[in-house]
Every structure is written in structure tokens, then in C-alpha cells.
Amino acid sequence: MEIYLEWIQEYLLAIVAVVIMVILFFHYLVEKDTGVKLSKRYRNSIFEAQSKVFLNATQYLISGNKDLAIKEFLNAVDINRETIETYFALGGLFRSNGEIEKAISIHRSLIARENISESHRLRALKELAIDFDKGGFVDKAVETYKDVLKINRDQFEVIQSLCRIYEDVEDWDQAYHYRIMLSKVGHNNQAETISHILVQKARIYFEKGEFAKSREDLEDAFRFAPSVSAKILRLRVQLHDGNLEQAKFSLLELLKEHPMYASFIFESLEEGFKGEEAEQEQYSTRLTMLRDYFLELDDSEFLNSPSVILSKVRLLKSRNMLEKAYAIMEPWVNNHPHNSQAIYSEYIKLLIDLGKSEEVVKYTKDFLNSFHQSLTKHYCNECGYNSDEIFWRCPQCHSWETIQFRWKV
């Protein structure tokens, strides 16, 4: 598959050239029978000239000379200005060749033409928006995509592009607006993504200390879908509001559903918000109580997850409760022959702290045997993107909630 893709990329221009030749030949055949105005001889000469131009262009392309190929295509446009497909092909060719300005001027000239059908004009406008988008002119791309939607709202790809741009720049109000629009035009269910976007809005309000607005958006998020990010933020809100019992229940529910998120949940809870000092202190007291509750939990349902074990051990170590950490880790390590490096390294560090030198030697050997390089804390299970940051939306493939956790050594 990859070999084919590479081949297509390498010969993209040549393929386009051949396609154009076929189109022109088809035009020639159609016009040959229906031609009214042009004399037969004149038409034949145009076709010959075009064929020659495209043969030249194809040759340049095969020899890798893209600039000369494009020059030949421009010649063809001069020969028969009515062949609109040639313009579109040429515009696309310039764009894929990175010559955005030339692509823009071709598409602009198409839009400005008087003798062009409305559907062609709309198509040219869409192409122009893509030019701006690819060229990194974000504002102009947005404006032009919106112009397309003013003419025809039923444009899935255009709306999708606007969603991507607004999510990239983290304009969550606009991202929400266009995601809703997308859900009306397309057949894919957007509820999960809309929930994530609303959680982003709610999180920003929460951190700014605007709790009423935060609660409102968070409720909306749950109305669309109970995404993990929504549940984690709800936990933060409950701690802030002083609903400790509810917070305990939410934590338990989260751990049962997603034990692998254990460490991330506690990391998120530590992130602050703007507010009075007393408010902050209350929050951190409640957080300590929630941590105590977590350490007391003894539920085999989710205690079977290495992430939960490690979260507990790290929490205990930060409180200097080494014997208790050892009591949790020792049976775990011995009952699971294929442990991750994170488990081993955490365990060995603990053994060193406790002065258990014989065990240190034994487990260091196991650890070295299991060694694979691991570089980042998180990765995307869709495209493999690696990052130490938390990403609900993958910056590389733009999928939502594809993040996977690995434990950093």
C-alpha cells in the first residue's frame, strides 16, 4: 500500500497530465460532432496544439522538471480559454506543487469570470479557500470557507475544515458552533466530540474562577455524551463545591470504568483555579481527603490495574509510607511475571529506599531483561503521535480521545 502511495506522489503531476489529456480528447470528440461556430480545421488545429502541449508537459514531468511542465500547461490554457477543467487541474497542480500564489490567482480569475456557471464558481471558491488553508493564511481561509457556506450550507468538507481550524486555534465557541453544523450535515455522530469541546470551554471557565458558567457548559457536555474528560472535570467541580461524598462516588465510578486513567485523574485534580486563598485551601484539604479515600479503596475490580497500583504507590511514597507501599507492590510484582519497566523501576527504587539489597539485585536483573526504550508518557492509538502533554484531541491526526498512557521510567 505504501509503495503505491509513494508511486502516486512521485508521479502525481504526470497522472494529472494524462487525465487532462483524456478530458481534452473527450471534449474534442464531443465538440467534433456538435461544433457549430468553429470550423473543423480550426478545431483540429486546437486539438493538435493541445495534444502537443500535454505530451511535452508529460515528458517534463517524467524527467522531473515541474516548472517547465507548468509552463506548458499555462500555454494550453491560452489555447482554449473555455476549457474550465484545465484551469481547475492547473490550480490543483500549482497547489500540490507548493506554488500557492499561482493557485490563488487561477482560482480568483475563475471566480471573477462572467461566463461561468454558479456551480463552477462555487467550486472555484472552495478551491481558493483550500489554497489559503494550505498556504497557512488562516484568516483568509476561514473567511473564504464561510463565503462558500453563505452560498450553500450543505458542504461537509468545508464545515469540517472550519472545525479543524477552530479546534487548532482553540476557539471553542466557534468550534462548537461548526461541530453542531457538521452534525446536521453529515451522518457521523458528533456527540462525543461536542462533549469534549464543551468540556474545554467549561475547564477554561473553571480555571478562571467563573464557576457558574463552567457548571453550565459541563452540564451541556453531559447532555451530549458522558466523555471521560467531562467526568474528570466534574470531579474537580465537586471538590471545589465541597461535595466530598459525590466526589468519592465519581472517583470510584471513573476508576472502575477507566483504571488506566488513575494517575492522570490525580494530576488533573492538582491543577488549580483562580480564587480566594481560603477557597484554594478548602480545595486542597478536600483533595487530601479524596486521596486518603483512594488509598483505603480495596476493590479487586480495578486494583488489578498497574496504573492504579502505581498511583497508590507514588502517593504513599510522597507521604513517606514506604512499608505500606511495599505491602501493595510485593504481591503484585510476584503475581505478574511480565511487568512493565515502570513497575520494575518503581519497585526497585522502593527496595533501595527500604534497604532490601538482595531483592534489588534480583529485580534489577529482571528489569534489564525487560528493557525497551520508552520516551513519552502518552501516545495516540490512531496515528502513534507521542507526547508528554495530555491531549484529548490528537494534534497530529485530530482524532478525539485516542490518547493512551504509558508509564515513564
Ligand SMILES: [Zn+2]
Ligand atoms: Zn493521532
